[in-house]
Amino acid sequence: xxxxxxxxxxxxxxxxxxxxxxxxxxxxxxxxxxxxxxxxxxxxxxxxxxxxxxxxxxxxxxxxxxxxxxxxxxxxxxxxxxxxxxxxxxxxxxxxxxxxxxxxxxxxxxxxxxxxxxxxxxxxxxxxxxxxxxxxxxxxxxxxxxxxxxxxxxxxxxxxxxxxxxxxx
Amino acid sequence: xxxxxxxxxxxxxxxxxxxxxxxxxxxxxxxxxxxxxxxxxxxxxxxxxxxxxxxxxxxxxxxxxxxxxxxxxxxxxxxxxxxxxxxxxxxxxxxxxxxxxxxxxxxxxxxxxxxxxxxxxxxxxxxxxxxxxxxxxxxxxxxxxxxxxxxxxxxxxxxxxxxxxxxxxxxxxxxxxxxxxxxxxxxxxxxxxxxxxx
Numbered sequence: 448x449x450x451x452x453x454x455x456x457x458x459x460x461x462x463x464x465x466x467x468x469x470x471x472x473x474x475x476x477x478x479x480x481x482x483x484x485x486x487x488x489x490x491x492x493x494x495x496x497x498x499x500x501x502x503x504x505x506x507x508x509x510x511x512x513x514x515x516x517x518x519x520x521x522x523x524x525x526x527x528x529x530x531x532x533x534x535x536x537x538x539x540x541x542x543x544x545x546x547x548x549x550x551x552x553x554x555x556x557x558x559x560x561x562x563x564x565x566x567x568x569x570x571x572x573x574x575x576x577x578x579x580x581x582x583x584x585x586x587x588x589x590x591x592x593x594x595x596x597x598x599x600x601x602x603x604x605x606x607x608x609x610x611x612x613x614x615x616x
Numbered sequence: 617x618x619x620x621x622x623x624x625x626x627x628x629x630x631x632x633x634x635x636x637x638x639x640x641x642x643x644x645x646x647x648x649x650x651x652x653x654x655x656x657x658x659x660x661x662x663x664x665x666x667x668x669x670x671x672x673x674x675x676x677x678x679x680x681x682x683x684x685x686x687x688x689x690x691x692x693x694x695x696x697x698x699x700x701x702x703x704x705x706x707x708x709x710x711x712x713x714x715x716x717x718x719x720x721x722x723x724x725x726x727x728x729x730x731x732x733x734x735x736x737x738x739x740x741x742x743x744x745x746x747x748x749x750x751x752x753x754x755x756x757x758x759x760x761x762x763x764x765x766x767x768x769x770x771x772x773x774x775x776x777x778x779x780x781x782x783x784x785x786x787x788x789x790x791x792x793x794x795x796x797x798x799x800x801x802x803x804x805x806x807x808x809x810x811x812x813x814x
Contacts, residue, residue, distance in 0.1 A: 514760075578774075
């Protein structure tokens with residue numbers, strides 16, 4: 448038991464001390480490839496099809512509970528969500544490879560209100576241009592990938608969100 | 617087009633961490649390697665830096681890695697195999713001004729006069745298929761490793777484990793190859809140490 452606690456403490460110390468600095472900015476994808484469609488359920492059992500959101504600006508984040516930078520950016524995503532949902536911008540977070548129980552457990556420490564979708568067999572993330580977690584895309588109203596961020600970001604930073612908001616205009 | 621950078625934060629723990637750092641400068645191409653010991657965990661780290669690009673390798677204890685994968689559905693024997701494979705937590709950042717790309721298959725472990733390949737997602741996937749490890753565990757494993765190939769625009773970064781296939785406590789040098797704005801850059805991190813099996 449003491450050994451388990453030691454490694455838990457070690458994990459928390461190493462993972463949190465390393466996960467302090469977010470990435471910066473959004474990369475424009477000049478070719479604007481079409482976002483691969485998907486149909487996934489969220490942890491409340493609701494189904495989400497990407498094609499149903501055509502006409503909206505979407506932020507789509509691929510993540511996992513064990514991924515330190517993913518955890519690090521979640522609170523800023525929630526803070527951003529509080530503002531952007533009023534503006535008609537949507538946010539979806541696609542969990543890669545984990546089940547409802549593990550995600551529910553995670554939300555006890557990281558409460559978020561935007562939909563948490565489950566890609567348990569990783570077929571959706573496999574169809575998207577994602578190699579590491581977290582990776583986030585901004586999808587324009589035509590369903591195209593416009594911006595990408597590899598690694599965590601401070602999503603409530605107004606400068607980061609400015610180009611996302613501009614896609615509505 | 618790039619959007620404006622957001623603010624950076626450095627924690628007090630990070631400052632303490634760096635206070636223990638020792639810097640070794642390498643003459644080739646202006647790269648530097650910083651070695652450090654975390655005063656709280658005792659784990660060693662090595663950071664290679666050049667032109668705003670940094671590659672940080674932090675020791676992971678075999679038990680730390682075993683516990684992680686046991687918690688993700690791996691049987692004890694498989695978790696032990698990974699735990700004893702010289703695993704480092706790796707943070708690759710591009711805070712420079714040009715795009716960066718890498719392929720871990722171009723990197724080499726320099727060990728006792730031999731050049732050895734890294735153990736990548738593909739290497740391990742074959743192992744897990746042969747051992748009949750279930751899909752959920754394999755998915756968790758695949759995504760927890762540093763991507764085998766990746767491209768970073770300025771401001772991007774990834775975390776992930778890298779495994780070097782050596783026994784706990786072994787020493788080795790790492791030859792790394794990256795592309796910076798299309799230009800090939802070769803670097804070396806000397807005298808890395810796989811964490812001991814405490």
